[in-house]
Structure formats: C-alpha cells, structure tokens
Amino acid sequence: MSLLEVRNLKIYYKTPAGYVRAVDDVTFHVSKGEVFGIAGESGCGKSTLVHSLILRKPPMEHAGGEAVFKGRDLMKLSEEEARKIRYTELSIIPQYAMNALNPTKKIKDIVWDLAREHGHTNRSEVEKLLRERLAMVKLTPKVADMYPVELSGGMKQRATMVVSTLLNPDLLIADEITSALDVTTQRVVLELLHHFMEEGIVKSIIFVTHDLALLDKIADRIMILYAGKMAELGPTEEVINEPAHPYTQLLLNSLPRMGVQYKKQKLKGIPGYPISLLNPPKGCRFYTRCPYAMQQCKNEEPPLVKVGENHYAACHLLGGENQ
CATH class of the missing domain: 3.40.50.300 (P-loop containing nucleotide triphosphate hydrolases)
Incomplete structure (x- = not known):
C-alpha cells in the first residue's frame, strides 16, 4: 500500500x-x-x-x-x-543536520518546544521519552541537558535523528x-x-x-x-x-x-x-x-x-x- x-x-x-x-x-x-x-x-x-x-x-x-x-x-x-x-x-532529517539544532538551547528545550507546538502538555513525559530515545541511539541521558556545541559531530547527528523522529512520523x-x-x-x-x-x-x-x-x-x-x-x-x-x-x-x-587497485582499473x-x-x-x-x-x-x-x-x-x- x-x-x-x-x-x-x-x-x-x-x-x-x-x-x-x-x-x-x-x-x-x-x-x-x-x-x-x-x-x-x-x-x-x-x-x-x-x-x-x-x-x-x-x-x-x-x-x-x-x-x-x-x-x-x-x-x-x-x-x-x-x-x-x-x-x-511527515518529518525530515535535514541536510547538514549537524548544524540544524539551535545552539542557544539545550536538547531537552529544543524537544519540548517541538512537542508543545504539537499539543503535548506534560513536559516530564516528553523528557522521559527523549531520554529513552537517546539511549536507543547509544547516547547517554545526560545529552538531554547539553547544548549542541557540547556534542561531537556524530553525537549531533544522532541527537538530530532523535528530535526528527520523537513524534513517530x-x-x-x-x-x-x-x-x-x-x-x-x-x-x-x-x-x-x-x-x-x-x-x-x-x-x-x-x-x-x-x-x-x-x-x-x-x-x-x-x-x-x-x-x-x-x-x-x-x-x-x-x-x-x-x-x-x-x-x-x-x-x-x-x-x-x-580490492581493485588504481593501476589496474582507473x-x-x-x-x-x-x-x-x-x-x-x-x-x-x-x-x-x-x-x-x-x-x-x-x-x-x-x-x-x-x-x-x-x-x-x-x-x-x-x-x-x-x-
């Protein structure tokens, strides 16, 4: 279908x-x-x-x-x-996703702004879900309290994936x-x-x-x-x-x-x-x-x-x- x-x-x-x-x-x-x-x-x-x-x-x-x-x-x-x-x-993980997160906000605040915009009212439940999803992508729950600038490139990528999929698109x-x-x-x-x-x-x-x-x-x-x-x-x-x-x-x-060397096949x-x-x-x-x-x-x-x-x-x- x-x-x-x-x-x-x-x-x-x-x-x-x-x-x-x-x-x-x-x-x-x-x-x-x-x-x-x-x-x-x-x-x-x-x-x-x-x-x-x-x-x-x-x-x-x-x-x-x-x-x-x-x-x-x-x-x-x-x-x-x-x-x-x-x-x-319908959601998107954008190109240059490592720069997609607002550098002035913590990850949990970015997620809460998104969830609140779509009708969620219980912040503690949203943050609980965030920490569960962070663990799913092999990130410590402490990442929720960090700013994007504190994360490595790979960590930013995974955090962006969590934000983009948090509401189960x-x-x-x-x-x-x-x-x-x-x-x-x-x-x-x-x-x-x-x-x-x-x-x-x-x-x-x-x-x-x-x-x-x-x-x-x-x-x-x-x-x-x-x-x-x-x-x-x-x-x-x-x-x-x-x-x-x-x-x-x-x-x-x-x-x-x-296994194919340049001198054999350019x-x-x-x-x-x-x-x-x-x-x-x-x-x-x-x-x-x-x-x-x-x-x-x-x-x-x-x-x-x-x-x-x-x-x-x-x-x-x-x-x-x-x-």
Missing part, C-alpha cells in the same frame, strides 16, 4: 532570469514499510524534491503535479495544515545525512534508521544521497535523478547490478571498489557538466554528456521504458514496453 504518491510533480525556482526547473515532471511512490532511495549528482533536484514535500519557501514554487500523502495533496495544504503534520506524520525523509560523516558513523546511522523502522517509530523512509554504495545497503528501491528528470527507477538490486540508463552506469563506474568520471535548468533542451537532458547520444536524443524527450519487473528507465536506446 502506498503511503506517498507523487505524480508529474514540478517544482521551480523563480529568479530574475526566469524559472529554474529543478524538479520537472517526476512521478514515483513510496510504500509502507519501504526505504526508498533517491540518488544523483549535486544539482539534480534531490533536495528540492524532498523539501517541497515538507516546506516550500520562496523562491521555490509548485508549478504542477501532485504529492498525495495519506490521502491529502501536500501541494494544496495551507501553512497551518502543513505545520500540523510536520514532524508528527509515518514518513521520514533523510536528506544527505551521511555526507559529512566518516564511514564508521555512516554505518551507525544506517543501522539506526533500520532500527527506527523495526521498532515502528517510522513506517517508511526516503533516503537521499549521492552515494549509490550507501543505497545498496539500505534501500528497497532507487530512483536516479538527472537535471530534474527521472532517469531510472527500480528495485535496488537491479539498478545496481543491471543499470539500464547510461547515466546510472556512469555513476556506478565512478565509484571506487574494494576510476571513470562523467564527462562534461550538468546543463542549465533555466532553459533546458527539449530532448534528453543527458544528451550533451552521454557517450551513446544520437540525433533523436537531442530533439525528442525519451519516454519511460519498462526494462524489468518494476524497473524503468528513460532512454531512447532501450526497447521494450513503454510505461
């Missing part, structure tokens, strides 16, 4: 030079009990997409499509309606939460996310990253974005082991592999630069960087093609049944 249904969503940024089409006609769903991964290089629209679901501020604008969450279109909610479900039904968005962490702490964070789902603290997760190796460890399905468009969507194992879109293939080839970068989304081309947006580009790619936008069971890619090179 789908918890979130996103259909033909368009999120643009209004600038003096025109509209930047950061997310342009993207469709996907997130099922209950699923970890849904979103990947792509910087500027592909990952963070814009997920932030549009929870908090849209100028110059970000909704330009079309819908995002139906538990029967309600998030694009049509008033600020008051959105505020009521934020952190209770149905859908948790994790936006690039491992990018500033060492590999050991990354593993801890991934294990905590799995633990939150196992304990029923959250029902589903959208995990956003540029690192496909991380998604291979945590996600059930992956969506690859490029220049605001969906390039590929499918089960994690298929997308990682049998990538259908040239962009996905190049992303995977750019990753280092354990890493391959993606040639060229991302296009401007102020005035994107009418054809495939990956055309200028694709090693297999044809004239058709320049002139026609590729359809989404079914390449396997629940596996789709948008590329003229692919045959098969259109979606």
Whole structure:
C-alpha cells in the first residue's frame, strides 16, 4: 500500500532570469514499510524534491503535479495544515543536520518546544521519552541537558535523528545525512534508521544521497535523478547490478571498489557538466554528456521504458514496453 504518491510533480525556482526547473515532471511512490532511495549528482533536484514535500519557501514554487500523502495533496495544504503534520506524520532529517539544532538551547528545550507546538502538555513525559530515545541511539541521558556545541559531530547527528523522529512520523525523509560523516558513523546511522523502522517509530523512509554504495545497503528501491528528470527507477538490486540508463552506469563506474587497485582499473568520471535548468533542451537532458547520444536524443524527450519487473528507465536506446 502506498503511503506517498507523487505524480508529474514540478517544482521551480523563480529568479530574475526566469524559472529554474529543478524538479520537472517526476512521478514515483513510496510504500509502507519501504526505504526508498533517491540518488544523483549535486544539482539534480534531490533536495528540492524532498523539501517541497515538507516546506516550500520562496523562491521555490509548485508549478504542477501532485504529492498525495495519506490521502491529502501536500501541494494544496495551507501553512497551518502543513505545520500540523510536520514532524508528527511527515518529518525530515535535514541536510547538514549537524548544524540544524539551535545552539542557544539545550536538547531537552529544543524537544519540548517541538512537542508543545504539537499539543503535548506534560513536559516530564516528553523528557522521559527523549531520554529513552537517546539511549536507543547509544547516547547517554545526560545529552538531554547539553547544548549542541557540547556534542561531537556524530553525537549531533544522532541527537538530530532523535528530535526528527520523537513524534513517530509515518514518513521520514533523510536528506544527505551521511555526507559529512566518516564511514564508521555512516554505518551507525544506517543501522539506526533500520532500527527506527523495526521498532515502528517510522513506517517508511526516503533516503537521499549521492552515494549509490550507501543505497545498496539500505534501500528497497532507487530512483536516479538527472537535471530534474527521472532517469531510472527500480528495485535496488537491479539498478545496481543491471543499470539500464547510461547515466546510472556512469555513476556506478565512478565509484571506487574494494580490492581493485588504481593501476589496474582507473576510476571513470562523467564527462562534461550538468546543463542549465533555466532553459533546458527539449530532448534528453543527458544528451550533451552521454557517450551513446544520437540525433533523436537531442530533439525528442525519451519516454519511460519498462526494462524489468518494476524497473524503468528513460532512454531512447532501450526497447521494450513503454510505461
């Protein structure tokens, strides 16, 4: 059963030079009990997409499509309606989460402000829950009485995860939460996310990253974005082991592999630069960087093609049944 249904969503940024089409006609769903991964290089629209679901501020604008969450279109909610479900039904661990906590308040005061805003009146019960959740993420209860500046980077990350999930949201968005962490702490964070789902603290997760190796460890399905468009969507194992879109293939080839020395196999970068989304081309947006580009790619936008069971890619090179 789908918890979130996103259909033909368009999120643009209004600038003096025109509209930047950061997310342009993207469709996907997130099922209950699923970890849904979103990947792509910087500027592909990952963070814009997920932030549009929870908090849209100028110059970000909704330009079309819908995002139906538990029967309600998030694009049509008033600020008051959105505020009521934020952190209770739909929550986010923001990018740069280690700097997301108010440095002038203790952790317990940050949590109390959030809980009180959503109707909680018993501070002692809220602080008791906070200390239980801190213990769950291997932090001492004393952290509740500390300021963010007193915590290490890894401790701040875990404290932010506790704050974001304290009110048991149905859908948790994790936006690039491992990018500033060492590999050991990354593993801890991934294990905590799995633990939150196992304990029923959250029902589903959208995990956003540029690192496909991380998604291979945590996600059930992956969506690859490029220049605001969906390039590929499918089960994690298929997308990682049998990538259908040239962009996905190049992303995977750019990753280092354990046991493979540089002198034997050099890493391959993606040639060229991302296009401007102020005035994107009418054809495939990956055309200028694709090693297999044809004239058709320049002139026609590729359809989404079914390449396997629940596996789709948008590329003229692919045959098969259109979606």
